[in-house]
Amino acid sequence: xxxxxxxxxxxxxxxxxxxxxxxxxxxxxxxxxxxxxxxxxxxxxxxxxxxxxxxxxxxxxxxxxxxxxxxxxxxxxxxxxxxxxxxxxxxxxxxxxxxxxxxxxxxxxxxxxxxxxxxxxxxxxxxxxxxxxxxxxxxxxxxxxxxxxxxxxxxxxxxxxxxxxxxxxxxxxxxxxxxxxxxxxxxxxxxxxxxxxxxxxxxxxxxxxxxxxxxx
Numbered sequence: 001x002x003x004x005x006x007x008x009x010x011x012x013x014x015x016x017x018x019x020x021x022x023x024x025x026x027x028x029x030x031x032x033x034x035x036x037x038x039x040x041x042x043x044x045x046x047x048x049x050x051x052x053x054x055x056x057x058x059x060x061x062x063x064x065x066x067x068x069x070x071x072x073x074x075x076x077x078x079x080x081x082x083x084x085x086x087x088x089x090x091x092x093x094x095x096x097x098x099x100x101x102x103x104x105x106x107x108x109x110x111x112x113x114x115x116x117x118x119x120x121x122x123x124x125x126x127x128x129x130x131x132x133x134x135x136x137x138x139x140x141x142x143x144x145x146x147x148x149x150x151x152x153x154x155x156x157x158x159x160x161x162x163x164x165x166x167x168x169x170x171x172x173x174x175x176x177x178x179x180x181x182x183x184x185x186x187x188x189x190x191x192x193x194x195x196x197x198x199x200x201x202x203x204x205x206x207x208x209x210x211x212x213x214x215x216x
Contacts, residue, residue: 001026001140001165003188005096006042018042019064022190023053023170026162027142032056032072033158034171038208039068040075051079057135057142058089058215059171060155061096076114077122084123088135090154094126131156139163145182147173159186 002025009016017034030053040050050072059065069087074127078083088095101108101124106113106131129135131146131154138206142161149155149172157170159180167188173179183189 001160001167001169003169003190004046004048005044005190006039006041007036008134009036009064011062013037019061020171020192021068022107023048023192024140024160024167024169026137029055029140031137031139031140031142031160034065034199035067035069035072036064037067040071049073049079051081054081055086055088055135055137057158058093059147059157059169060085060090060152061092061188062152062172065171066096069097071081072105073100073124074104074107074111077108077117077198078111080117080121082118082121083183084120084125086127086135088127088129088158090129092154094127097124097126104212127137145179145181146173147179148176149173152160157182 004023006021006023009017009019017037020034021036021039021042022033023043024031024033030048032053035056043050078105085091129144131144133144135142140160143159145157146161147155147157147170155171155173157168157173159168159182160166166186167190168183168186170179170192172192
């Protein structure tokens with residue numbers, strides 16, 4: 001099991017960072033966790049291709065975690081990916097993808113994807129899951145773990161378990177004991193760190209008692 005941090009940014013544009021996105025390699029599988037700003041470019045810079053990524057897991061529906069998903073979809077088809085795409089995440093993901101495909105309809109038509117690719121290759125399977133549900137590959141399993149991302153109702157971390165390694169990739173969260181328990185004993189924990197004391201405006205989006213945990 002290998003992990004590549006493609007982007008560790010936040011909603012505030014920063015030329016030094018791409019948006020949240022992580023690549024997990026297990027055997028021949030390539031799993032993308034979130035698809036933030038610049039995820040496709042960073043994926044290629046890491047020596048991988050959108051063509052070979054067939055599973056994307058979303059932590060929550062904030063735009064900075066999904067804004068490059070349209071670019072990712074089109075890139076897979078432009079590169080002649082031959083397998084369907086599986087998108088898994090919280091409630092709201094299906095509506096988001098359906099709206100995104102409508103926005104891309106003209107581009108999909110003008111590029112003749114229906115003639116260039118099989119129906120199976122163009123298939124996008126969207127699965128909305130609750131916390132505790134799992135997604136599986138041949139050599140791995142990922143479990144959705146609820147986190148505290150006030151005021152977002154459905155926000156997850158993803159725990160990966162394979163034959164020889166385990167890791168947790170958390171989406172945005174405040175300190176949260178259930179996440180700590182779920183991550184206990186894993187080989188690697190990828191955890192958001194943001195909101196230095198000067199970011200008073202940003203901390204307004206958190207419950208006051210949680211925001212205090214970010215003050216040095």
